[in-house]
Amino acid sequence: xxxxxxxxxxxxxxxxxxxxxxxxxxxxxxxxxxxxxxxxxxxxxxxxxxxxxxxxxxxxxxxxxxxxxxxxxxxxxxxxxxxxxxxxxxxxxxxxxxxxxxxxxxxxxxxxxxxxxxxxxxxxxxxxxxxxxxxxxxxxxxxxxxxxxxxxxxxxxxxxxxxxxxxxxxxxxxxxxxxxxxxxxxxxxxxxxxxxxxxxxxxxxxxxxxxxxxxxxxxxxxxxxxxxxxxxxxxxxxxxxxxxxxxxxxxxxxxxxxxxxxxxxxxxxxxxxxxxxxxxxxxxxxxxxxxxxxxxxxxxxxxxxxxxxxxxxxxxxxxxxxxxxxxxxxxxxxxxxxxxxxxxxxxxxxxxxxxxxxxxxxxxxxxxxxxxxxxxxxxxxxxxxxxxxxxxxxxxxxxxxxxxxxxxxxxxxxxxxxxxxxxxxxxxxxxxxxxxxxxxxxxxxxxxxx
Amino acid sequence: xxxxxxxxxxxxxxxxxxxxxxxxxxxxxxxxxxxxxxxxxxxxxxxxxxxxxxxxxxxxxxxxxxxxxxxxxxxxxxxxxxxxxxxxxxxxxxxxxxxxxxxxxxxxxxxxxxxxxxxxxxxxxxxxxxxxxxxxxxxxxxxxxxxxxxxxxxxxxxxxxxxxxxxxxxxxxxxxxxxxxxxxxxxxxxxxxxxxxxxxxxxxxxxx
Ligand SMILES: Nc1nc2c(ncn2[C@@H]2O[C@H](COP(=O)(O)OP(=O)(O)O)[C@@H](O)[C@H]2O)c(=O)[nH]1
Ligand SMILES: [Mg+2]
Numbered sequence: 001x002x003x004x005x006x007x008x009x010x011x012x013x014x015x016x017x018x019x020x021x022x023x024x025x026x027x028x029x030x031x032x033x034x035x036x037x038x039x040x041x042x043x044x045x046x047x048x049x050x051x052x053x054x055x056x057x058x059x060x061x062x063x064x065x066x067x068x069x070x071x072x073x074x075x076x077x078x079x080x081x082x083x084x085x086x087x088x089x090x091x092x093x094x095x096x097x098x099x100x101x102x103x104x105x106x107x108x109x110x111x112x113x114x115x116x117x118x119x120x121x122x123x124x125x126x127x128x129x130x131x132x133x134x135x136x137x138x139x140x141x142x143x144x145x146x147x148x149x150x151x152x153x154x155x156x157x158x159x160x161x162x163x164x165x166x167x168x169x170x171x172x173x174x175x176x177x178x179x180x181x182x183x184x185x186x187x188x189x190x191x192x193x194x195x196x197x198x199x200x201x202x203x204x205x206x207x208x209x210x211x212x213x214x215x216x217x218x219x220x221x222x223x224x225x226x227x228x229x230x231x232x233x234x235x236x237x238x239x240x241x242x243x244x245x246x247x248x249x250x251x252x253x254x255x256x257x258x259x260x261x262x263x264x265x266x267x268x269x270x271x272x273x274x275x276x277x278x279x280x281x282x283x284x285x286x287x288x289x290x291x292x293x294x295x296x297x298x299x300x301x302x303x304x305x306x307x308x309x310x311x312x313x314x315x316x317x318x319x320x321x322x323x324x325x326x327x328x329x330x331x332x333x334x335x336x337x338x339x340x341x342x343x344x345x346x347x348x349x350x351x352x353x354x355x356x357x358x359x360x361x362x363x364x365x366x367x368x369x370x371x372x373x374x375x376x377x378x379x380x381x382x383x384x385x386x387x388x389x390x391x392x393x394x395x396x397x398x399x400x401x402x403x404x405x406x407x408x409x410x411x412x413x414x415x416x417x418x419x420x421x422x423x424x425x426x427x428x429x430x431x432x433x434x435x436x437x438x439x440x441x442x443x444x445x446x447x448x449x450x
Numbered sequence: 451x452x453x454x455x456x457x458x459x460x461x462x463x464x465x466x467x468x469x470x471x472x473x474x475x476x477x478x479x480x481x482x483x484x485x486x487x488x489x490x491x492x493x494x495x496x497x498x499x500x501x502x503x504x505x506x507x508x509x510x511x512x513x514x515x516x517x518x519x520x521x522x523x524x525x526x527x528x529x530x531x532x533x534x535x536x537x538x539x540x541x542x543x544x545x546x547x548x549x550x551x552x553x554x555x556x557x558x559x560x561x562x563x564x565x566x567x568x569x570x571x572x573x574x575x576x577x578x579x580x581x582x583x584x585x586x587x588x589x590x591x592x593x594x595x596x597x598x599x600x601x602x603x604x605x606x607x608x609x610x611x612x613x614x615x616x617x618x619x620x621x622x623x624x625x626x627x628x629x630x631x632x633x634x635x636x637x638x639x640x641x642x643x644x645x646x647x648x649x650x651x652x653x654x655x656x657x658x
Binding site: 038039069082087090091096098100101102103217218224227228232235236238239242243245247248249250251252 | 514515516518519520521523524525526528558639640642643
């Protein structure tokens, strides 16, 4: 290990693997290390024995759950939104050749004690119990307004300025009821709380368009999901990085981030070896996350908030979802007197993540009280009998500095949003700080057909 | 119409035994003494035509160097229909490594996987450390195919891949046999590449 690298990447979560792949393609000499003996960090998918080892040490997985290797249980509940930026990166980097995707069967929203499908087409919308007849007409006008909006054509603006007027103004213009606003803001724009209502409507507009165009791609829901679990995503970008010369070391303890007297990055020490590089990128766990005095007495990451997640193994589909093999269920905060929504993300053997007739649901929310597990009860109660439950409370960290002064670039923890768009935002942002240029995606051509 | 099959083939073995060189010889009929590494070439395909006209398309996964520090991802083994485990006949330690890769395959891969043990650098037979008998005996005990090759001279290279093609179960309907994660006849999921070129969002129909 006496070589010197351009960039050392610590942790093989999705954010780090995308960055590693893009940097290697860009010609950088990358060394990518992980303290674990598996890929994925906090965005890994675990088999049964890994899952029990992590959450219930000393306990063996019950034999009736089936073969260990048939399981790939995600640690974070996220889906890929079809028309989003992650899809674009997957296609442009061509890592789609290593992956296979399936749709998530349905997206549901909780209202007044029961769940209803978020309509995926006009027929479903007409029949949906979510709105009364007159409200449906008003909503139709609202969506037509958003769909026909063109920045350069004031005739489509109907007196609204998306950059000045708040979403409240837009809702009121179309006379939408609070229940409908809840549905649009939470089940479609996927806001976790209601702060967006008083902000300029542009962002909500973009999110609704993302949702509807994602829905339009494959039909059933706006989401797709990789077979064998989300952990396939970091693996595929790691492979991209390796193909372009990136060096991979798993199961490597990282003991110290070595800096010079001015605090600038020099290298990474593992045992008594130190590998040098110009820059380091890594997830918060490599930079003192969770330690009061930070890393070497320097606080490099701050806790923003906490998320509680309960991974639940079920022996049946979730009641009220039409026996869907996969689903997202959103419980808007208003419905359960909270500030943040509760999410349920469910996948099953259709996605090759567990044995036949097993369903894996993750219930999650942003922690608001000192008894987080109680906060997700409304979600757990929708699941029916729970065969096994693994609960965790994780802190979400954000870096304290841009890294441009010390060449130490830290990524963010995986947040509570339902998809990967904020992960791509982080990738784009770190890329810009590391390389001093905008991220431009080029299509690569490598396949040789003989 | 003659039958067509597609299989995922993975290479395994210690670094520098000649895995990438074997692929390069098989796919492009080239050899390069000084090639740096596997850059950009870790996903190749090559088609073998059998005597009865059946064609077998190999989707070849090279390790991209991830074997060096034991960091091959589970994705690599996933749905592999066949594996070529390579050792260097001039390095006896490399056969021991090959044996441990075979154990890894038996643990991680599908039980029906066809495994070929391959002794490479046959052109350097003067410096041989691994005898034919030793390797052959091990292969027989483990139920593996075995042969020796030289990626440099080309000797035995086409033969080993053709032998694998013949050994693969070609009786099931082609759709059932497509192993890899790529677009093949068995791909039932959604195709991102197909959809990605449509205009982004703006004017797509609203489904609400
Ligand atoms: N003499 C000889 N050298 C070979 C042969 N195959 C590969 N090499 C050389 O062995 C080295 C390692 O080969 P490479 O294909 O990169 O090995 P890999 O790490 O297993 O992929 C290179 O210098 C090759 O030129 C062979 O059949 N004969
Ligand atoms: Mg190689």
